[in-house]
Amino acid sequence: MTTIIKNTTIVTGDAHRTLLYGSAIVIEDERISELGDSEEIESRYPAAEILDGRGKAVFPGLVNCHTHLLAVTDRGILEDFGFPTTLAFPVTGRSMLTPDERKVMALLAAVEAIRSGTTCLLEISSNIPEYADELAGTGLRLVLAENINDFDEEEARRGSYRFLEDKLDAGLQRSIDLIEKWHGRENNRVTCFVAPHAPENCSPNLLRHSREIADERGLGYTIHLSQSHIEIEAVMRTRGVRPTQYLFANGLLGPRLVAAHCRYVDASEIALLGQTGSAVSNNAAIAARRGAAAPAKEILDAGCNMGMGTDNMAEDMVEVMRTGLFAERVRRNDEMHPGPEDVLEWATSGGARALGMGDSIGSLEAGMKADLFMVDVMRAHLVPTNRIVSSFVHQGQPADITDVMVDGRWLMRDSKIKTIDEADIVRQAERIGHAAWSRVIEKYPDVPFPIRLPPRPLGD
Numbered sequence: 190m191t192t193i194i195k196n197t198t199i200v201t202g203d204a205h206r207t208l209l210y211g212s213a214i215v216i217e218d219e220r221i222s223e224l225g226d227s228e229e230i231e232s233r234y235p236a237a238e239i240l241d242g243r244g245k246a247v248f249p250g251l252v253n254c255h256t257h258l259l260a261v262t263d264r265g266i267l268e269d270f271g272f273p274t275t276l277a278f279p280v281t282g283r284s285m286l287t288p289d290e291r292k293v294m295a296l297l298a299a300v301e302a303i304r305s306g307t308t309c310l311l312e313i314s315s316n317i318p319e320y321a322d323e324l325a326g327t328g329l330r331l332v333l334a335e336n337i338n339d340f341d342e343e344e345a346r347r348g349s350y351r352f353l354e355d356k357l358d359a360g361l362q363r364s365i366d367l368i369e370k371w372h373g374r375e376n377n378r379v380t381c382f383v384a385p386h387a388p389e390n391c392s393p394n395l396l397r398h399s400r401e402i403a404d405e406r407g408l409g410y411t412i413h414l415s416q417s418h419i420e421i422e423a424v425m426r427t428r429g430v431r432p433t434q435y436l437f438a439n440g441l442l443g444p445r446l447v448a449a450h451c452r453y454v455d456a457s458e459i460a461l462l463g464q465t466g467s468a469v470s471n472n473a474a475i476a477a478r479r480g481a482a483a484p485a486k487e488i489l490d491a492g493c494n495m496g497m498g499t500d501n502m503a504e505d506m507v508e509v510m511r512t513g514l515f516a517e518r519v520r521r522n523d524e525m526h527p528g529p530e531d532v533l534e535w536a537t538s539g540g541a542r543a544l545g546m547g548d549s550i551g552s553l554e555a556g557m558k559a560d561l562f563m564v565d566v567m568r569a570h571l572v573p574t575n576r577i578v579s580s581f582v583h584q585g586q587p588a589d590i591t592d593v594m595v596d597g598r599w600l601m602r603d604s605k606i607k608t609i610d611e612a613d614i615v616r617q618a619e620r621i622g623h624a625a626w627s628r629v630i631e632k633y634p635d636v637p638f639p640i641r642l643p644p645r646p647l648g649d
């Protein structure tokens with residue numbers, strides 16, 4: 190099967206940041222086979238399916254290096270009450286979902302991901318097998334990781350840390366089960382990582398075993414790092430060192446680690462991340478919502494690979510790119526840096542390298558997998574398009590994205606998602622989200638809640 194998008198603008202995302210105008214991109218099966226002059230290419234492929242890409246620009250698909258899809262259930266609530274949340278419930282709406290409801294919410298998040306140009310995402314959760322079939326059916330490129338920890342949650346609420354061997358064993362087993370069932374499926378479109386959750390709630394044993402499981406299988410692994418002041422305080426108190434130093438002492442840093450967040454890392458921690466070749470996921474939008482920004486320049490200068498991620502309550506990578514640019518300019522009081530091309534690189538090839546996929550995704554070049562999205566540039570907020578990457582990063586919206594392809598297969602064509610019944614999922618998700626938070630309130634009637642939920646789901 191050969192598909193050609195012709196007469197289009199191609200943002201290759203290659204090492205020279207080459208832009209091609211009036212050009213064609215040839216996709217054979219799951220890979221890009223060549224790029225070049227539209228007329229010349231068209232004449233050589235008489236049997237190909239040809240799309241006219243006039244008025245559109247083709248971008249490399251966005252790579253989300255850190256997300257929890259089911260957190261969309263907590264949208265509109267957890268953005269505004271701090272982290273860890275200041276709401277006094279011991280659970281959130283997300284944790285009240287039934288297995289069937291989880292499937293719907295995972296698909297809701299996948300709709301948002303596809304609509305915002307995401308082609309690959311790293312999903313971290315503690316019940317992935319329950320919705321992995323549905324997720325694989327969306328056509329997205331997936332890296333799946335079971336979220337594991339071995340701390341006693343009750344004790345931790347009282348401020349002390351105790352670690353449980355049973356929990357450690359069960360978590361490692363969940364990880365291995367997921368890997369054995371899913372790694373390499375769908376022509377390698379679905380792969381797996383290992384995901385010890387965070388420094389304060391993982392024992393040295395759990396960190397070391399996680400690394401071993403990953404090393405034995407040649408997999409990557411990920412952890413939350415320097416996400417909150419509470420984490421830093423807890424690790425300093427229980428381990429006597431800062432969180433990155435604790436991971437270093439227990440063998441977790443290295444080129445196959447994606448350290449998510451790194452908001453409050455100090456110079457010594459950044460140096461350790463750089464020296465060990467660790468990668469960082471800069472989750473700029475959720476960080477900004479929590480009043481923080483990762484030190485992107487220092488992380489990159491130290492030699493780390495940096496990708497971007499959405500984390501919680503949203504899957505919009507367009508927003509993540511723009512927030513990443515704004516937050517870093519504000520943090521550095523710098524009117525020019527980073528540039529939009531830098532941020533696009535973080536969200537594409539940077540993320541691909543972080544996930545160990547730098548040689549197959551992240552740019553539009555011959556031999557790479559055909560993971561891409563198309564932007565309708567003929568929009569009031571995008572023209573004139575004298576610098577299309579700048580226009581899209583500064584002014585673009587997910588609704589400008591009309592087509593998304595992963596592995597040579599269209600997940601969205603002409604603004605319609607082909608792999609998910611979007612209208613049905615949105616309708617169901619509105620009801621489920623309302624019901625889940627209603628259950629939280631009913632279960633804990635004595636906990637004050639500063640929000641009044643609507644009397645019924647808004648779609649009803």
Ligand SMILES: [Zn+2]
Pocket residue numbers: 255256257413449500501
């Ligand atoms: Zn997270």
